[in-house]
Amino acid sequence: MLDGRLFVIAWDIDPDRVTKRPGEIIILTGDTGLLTVQWDGDRPARALRPLVERDDPTGATPLGAAYRILDAVVCDYEATVASIESELDQVETQVFDPDVEEDYERIYRLRRRIGHLDRAASALRHGFEADSDGLGELLEDDPGLRTFFRHMRSDLTAIADLLSTQRMTLDAVVSSHESNVSSRQNRDMRTIAAVAALLALPTVVAGLYGMNFKDMPLLHTGNGWVFVLIGAVVLDVVAVLLFRRRGWMGSNQRHDS
DSSP states (O other): OOOBBBBEEEEOOOTTTTOOEEEEEEEESSSOEEEEEEETSSSSSOOOOHHOOOTTTOSSSHHHHOOHHHOHHHHHHHHHHHHHHHHHHHHHHHHTTTOOOOOHHHHHHHHHHHHHHHHHHHHHHHHHHHHHHHHHHTTOOOOGGGHHHHHHHHHHHHHHHHHHHHHHHHHHHHHHHHHHHHHHHHHHHHHHHHHHHHHHHHHHHHHTTTTTOOSSSSTTTTTTHHHHHHHOOOOOHHHHHHHTTSSSSTOOOOOOO
């Protein structure tokens, strides 16, 4: 409250997309008028005149018009938290599916949405709770709005509780995502090591036979190089089978436990 007038600064969040900075709506009620100031942020400014002039049970008083604006803002908060819940379910399913590589940008974009909405809803709720006495005095001249503002506070509390649950769920999703990234990196390193070993085996054989020893096996045998080459290939085939059996190569690579 500000000198017996309602003064509110609320973030105006777009429920359909992520923005770098939400818009703001500043509301100041007077005895006979209402002053609003808007900053649109990354979205088109909300049309406030239809809300102010709407024929509504909340009445045609400045405080009633202020309530209708705030109610529209809170309704967008509710739509946003429902959208976050739906997207969180999709991300959670994606992260815990071993056959799907999750979209990390989507995960961190979701965390930003939760952060924006949490700050917006919490600030508005704490503002009403911190000056509930002043709001009560202001509503003495318009008692019909008490129920509406009480419902708004209840809605903001419910949004805050749901966001707290969503944040914990998202923390688990992020932890699982980081574990998946580490697991994929370990599998990649095993595959790289297996490929390096396969290349090293014929390299070792070729290096031994290139050292000009006189008594090397098959060195003085006709077509001996064919048997040496076949032996190197057999070593590589055996190594491939061993690596595949251990899950280091191929489509049957095991996940880290």
